[in-house]
Amino acid sequence: MNAFRKSLFIIFILLSAFSSQAQIDVQRVMTIGRNALYFNDFVVSIGYFNQVIGSRPWMAEPYFYRAVAKVNLDDYNGAESDATQCINRNAFIPKAYLVRGVARQNRKQFAEAVKDYRKGLRLTPNDEGMRYNLAMCELMQEHFDQAQQELERMLIYEPGSKDAYLLLSAVAIRQKDTLRAERYLDTIVKQDSFYGPAYAVRSQIAYEQGDFGRSLKLIDRAIELIQNDASLYVNRGIIRYQVNDLRGSMSDYSHVLELQPDNKVALFNRALLRSYIGDKNNAIRDLDNLLRLDPKNKIARFNRGLLLADVGRQKEAITDYDEVLKSYPKFINGWLARSQSRRTLGNAVGADRDYWHAMDLREAERKHGYKKDKQQNKEPKETRKEDDEEIDKFNLLVKAEPETEAKAQYSSKVRGRVQDRNVEVEPRPLFMPTYYHLFSEDEVNQSSTYSAIAEAVNKEGILPYRLILSNREMPLDQSMMDRHQKDLQEVSGDQLNAADYLRRGLNYLLLQNHEQAIADFTTSLDKKSGQPMVLFARAVSVSKKQEAENNRTSAVISGTMSRQDQLITGEQKNSLGVNEKELMVREERFKKPLTDLYNPINDLTTAIQAAPEFVYAFYNRAYLYARSGDKDKALADYTEAIRLRPQMSDAYFNRGLLYLSMGKTAEGIKDLSKAGELGIYQAYNLLKRMNK
Numbered sequence: 001m002n003a004f005r006k007s008l009f010i011i012f013i014l015l016s017a018f019s020s021q022a023q024i025d026v027q028r029v030m031t032i033g034r035n036a037l038y039f040n041d042f043v044v045s046i047g048y049f050n051q052v053i054g055s056r057p058w059m060a061e062p063y064f065y066r067a068v069a070k071v072n073l074d075d076y077n078g079a080e081s082d083a084t085q086c087i088n089r090n091a092f093i094p095k096a097y098l099v100r101g102v103a104r105q106n107r108k109q110f111a112e113a114v115k116d117y118r119k120g121l122r123l124t125p126n127d128e129g130m131r132y133n134l135a136m137c138e139l140m141q142e143h144f145d146q147a148q149q150e151l152e153r154m155l156i157y158e159p160g161s162k163d164a165y166l167l168l169s170a171v172a173i174r175q176k177d178t179l180r181a182e183r184y185l186d187t188i189v190k191q192d193s194f195y196g197p198a199y200a201v202r203s204q205i206a207y208e209q210g211d212f213g214r215s216l217k218l219i220d221r222a223i224e225l226i227q228n229d230a231s232l233y234v235n236r237g238i239i240r241y242q243v244n245d246l247r248g249s250m251s252d253y254s255h256v257l258e259l260q261p262d263n264k265v266a267l268f269n270r271a272l273l274r275s276y277i278g279d280k281n282n283a284i285r286d287l288d289n290l291l292r293l294d295p296k297n298k299i300a301r302f303n304r305g306l307l308l309a310d311v312g313r314q315k316e317a318i319t320d321y322d323e324v325l326k327s328y329p330k331f332i333n334g335w336l337a338r339s340q341s342r343r344t345l346g347n348a349v350g351a352d353r354d355y356w357h358a359m360d361l362r363e364a365e366r367k368h369g370y371k372k373d374k375q376q377n378k379e380p381k382e383t384r385k386e387d388d389e390e391i392d393k394f395n396l397l398v399k400a401e402p403e404t405e406a407k408a409q410y411s412s413k414v415r416g417r418v419q420d421r422n423v424e425v426e427p428r429p430l431f432m433p434t435y436y437h438l439f440s441e442d443e444v445n446q447s448s449t450y451s452a453i454a455e456a457v458n459k460e461g462i463l464p465y466r467l468i469l470s471n472r473e474m475p476l477d478q479s480m481m482d483r484h485q486k487d488l489q490e491v492s493g494d495q496l497n498a499a500d501y502l503r504r505g506l507n508y509l510l511l512q513n514h515e516q517a518i519a520d521f522t523t524s525l526d527k528k529s530g531q532p533m534v535l536f537a538r539a540v541s542v543s544k545k546q547e548a549e550n551n552r553t554s555a556v557i558s559g560t561m562s563r564q565d566q567l568i569t570g571e572q573k574n575s576l577g578v579n580e581k582e583l584m585v586r587e588e589r590f591k592k593p594l595t596d597l598y599n600p601i602n603d604l605t606t607a608i609q610a611a612p613e614f615v616y617a618f619y620n621r622a623y624l625y626a627r628s629g630d631k632d633k634a635l636a637d638y639t640e641a642i643r644l645r646p647q648m649s650d651a652y653f654n655r656g657l658l659y660l661s662m663g664k665t666a667e668g669i670k671d672l673s674k675a676g677e678l679g680i681y682q683a684y685n686l687l688k689r690m691n692k
Contacts, residue, residue: 026052026059028515033065035548036512041475042069044512060090067099071106079103094123098130101137110137126157135167139174147171162188162195169201178205196225200232203239212242227681230256234265238383238399246273262293265398268300272397280307298324299394306337314341328391332358332365427657428471428650428680430623431616432540433506433533435465436474453614457533462499463506467533469616471650476510484511498528505537514545518598532614535607539600543624546600600624615644619651626658634658649678656683 033048046069052062067082083100086093097120105113117134121127131154138147148171154164165184172181182205188198203218219236226232237252250273256266271286287304291297305320321338328334339354383399384390433454451469458467464487476484484507491504505520521538525531604621608614622637638655641648656671669687676683 026056030062030065032511032513032515033062035514035545037065037069038548039473039475039512039544040072041512042072043478044476044481045069047481058089060086060093060096063089064093064096064099067096067103071099071102074106076103076106080107092123094120094127094130096120097123098127098133101130101133105133105137108140110140113137114141128154128158128161128163131157132163132167135164135171139167139171142174144171144175160191162192162198166197166201173201173205173208178209181205194225196222199225203235207235207239207242212239215239216243228259230260230263230266233259234263234269235399237266237269238397241273241397246277249273264290264294264297267293269397271300271303272395275303275307280311283307284311298327298391302331302334302337302391302394305341309337309341309344314345317341318345324391330361331391332361333394334391335361427623427626427654429473430540430543430620431469431471432473432509432544433467433537434470434473434510435467435506436480436510437468437470438472438474451614451616453533453536453611453616457502460499463503467506481511498524498531498534501527502531502534502537505534505541509537509541509544512544514541514548517541518545522598530606530610532607532611532617535603535610536614536617536620538598539603539607539620539624542598542600542603543620601628613644615641615648618644619648619654622651623654626654631658631662635662647678649675649680652678653680653683 029048029051033045033052036042036045036048046066049062049066049069052059053066056062063082063086067079067086070076070079070082080100080103083096083103086096087100090096097116101113101116101120104110104116114134114137117130117137120130121134124130131150135147135150135154138144138150148168151164151168151171155161158164165188169181169184172178172184181201185198185202188195199218199222203215203222206212206215206218216236216239219232219239223229223232223236233252233256237249237256240246240249240252250270253266253270253273256263257270260266267286267290271283271290274280274283274286284304284307287300287307290300291304294300301320302324305317305324308314308317308320318338318341321334321341325331325334325338335354335358339351339358342348342354343351382396384396385399454467454469457463488504488507491500491507496504501520501524505517505524508514508517508520518538518541521534521541524534525538601621601624604617604624607617608621611617618637618641622634622641625631625634625637635655635658638651638658641651642655645651652671653675656668656675659665659668659671672683672687676687
């Protein structure tokens with residue numbers, strides 16, 4: 001009996017140990033998933049949250065974070081489902097209502113989104129983003145008084161919020177009160193005369209008042225302050241059209257299509273303008289591209305039919321007319337156009353039948369008292385909204401939607417799509433070892449990713465892909481994830497050498513598993529000390545881990561998932577079954593030994609000693625010195641990086657910001673000018689601000 005009890009006791013101990021280990025593993029996977037989410041690796045983060053959900057389906061947090069990732073991937077159905085699963089498990093997470101509201105709002109389910117935002121605000125009334133989205137939903141439903149009230153409440157919690165005043169101006173515009181709208185915009189400009197969206201809305205007001213000269217000046221100013229916002233160029237094209245600057249208008253639409261080759265409004269408008277000046281073949285080409293994107297666009301199809309007929313392609317034109325008339329059997333211009341094409345082809349019977357059918361339709365309209373509301377010489381020239389499918393407006397240019405109808409976004413701050421394009425005064429990020437480089441259309445002549453140290457590693461043939469150094473991190477898609485998971489399986493076992501651990505560590509780094517990456521880089525250095533690339537990689541891993549954890553610590557206080565949001569009492573446990581105070585202590589204990597043991601600045605210093613020409617090590621060390629407040633050392637390292645690589649735009653940009661922070665304006669402006677010359681356009685925006 002004693003032996004039996006002893007066996008049960010041993011089994012109990014083993015099960016307890018296993019359960020404890022599983023708990024730790026879940027927490028670790030959640031941490032890695034949140035890190036991936038922080039660095040915008042949404043597909044990677046979903047993979048980690050899937051693991052937690054598979055083993056702990058009763059937990060609320062992984063559903064919440066997976067919903068956030070899906071919103072960022074525009075999977076609104078999936079995000080709504082995950083947010084609902086989170087709420088079913090824990091109804092006291094305010095941000096879950098926010099993310100579900102965002103998903104519903106983007107699906108135009110405004111009433112349901114309003115319910116979610118109101119539930120969330122009952123739990124956290126000072127959530128700026130939630131209240132802003134609530135006001136936007138009320139505006140979309142034309143509940144103007146409710147939208148006004150919510151924005152006024154928002155100003156109580158966030159006095160001077162430019163976002164609130166901008167949306168208040170939109171409410172006033174929808175109520176036809178342009179004087180009130182201008183007052184709100186004046187308030188914004190007094191706070192910040194470089195806030196581009198205010199000028200964009202003012203331009204919209206001037207346009208509606210028919211003051212096209214003032215509207216053009218204001219939108220020029222908005223474009224100067226907001227880089228590469230396609231909707232601004234679309235609407236400037238409309239304004240230029242109103243003042244008969246057709247070539248200037250076409251130039252704007254061509255620029256939009258450089259930014260967004262699939263922009264339907266720009267394709268349609270440029271096609272119409274090209275047809276006006278007789279460039280019919282290029283107009284047809286634009287409409288071909290548009291119809292590939294949107295085959296059901298009958299207005300585009302009818303216009304293409306007219307152009308095809310003009311260039312003698314009557315049979316193709318008739319095919320387009322047939323499609324249009326199936327959807328719009330009472331469209332008189334359609335019957336007349338097909339009649340003309342049939343007559344040109346010698347089909348007199350078919351032409352006459354179409355013509356007399358058109359006359360019958362016109363007579364029926366006359367008897368019913370129908371009057372066309374279009375006037376050929378009306379001022380201003382008419383336009384239509386993109387979603388206006390009235391076929392009689394086939395020859396009207398499309399005006400972009402107002403900025404107030406931007407998609408709702410999940411964020412701890414209110415950041416609409418225009419605001420996201422404002423330049424933020426932030427240094428260029430760390431360079432990291434990777435196989436990928438994200439090229440941006442916003443920047444030209446970007447710094448080379450070449451590194452002699454990386455090429456030396458490549459020549460050894462130890463890695464499956466070519467290693468580069470880049471500070472434009474590319475989020476992984478599913479195929480990339482699968483590739484790295486497969487490589488991890490290939491580099492496994494007990495007989496691994498230093499190169500194998502480097503290879504495996506790089507996989508973990510790209511999969512945002514910083515803790516395991518650090519462990520592998522450390523083992524590689526234990527087996528072969530002094531490797532500059534491995535030291536560099538470990539410094540990056542530690543820095544990224546610190547950044548993600550510091551972000552999570554600040555989020556605990558006031559951001560994505562505040563502890564107050566989750567708790568009813570101070571002693572309540574979360575869905576992991578861990579006391580919140582214990583969790584905070586454990587996170588601090590988890591963080592400190594890592595940074596003490598592997599100081600990234602020390603690793604970079606050792607790498608520089610081993611490879612004195614390692615320019616990226618100087619750059620990264622400068623970045624870390626600046627972040628820690630040691631500006632003199634940061635300045636020295638940026639200067640050395642520039643000496644080693646005189647065309648390193650990122651180093652000029654960061655050194656320029658550093659000079660400005662030290663009060664050395666002339667030096668800062670000089671560096672920012674050089675950074676702009678080398679391809680970092682944000683530098684010019686900053687210079688404009690300073691010059692003003």
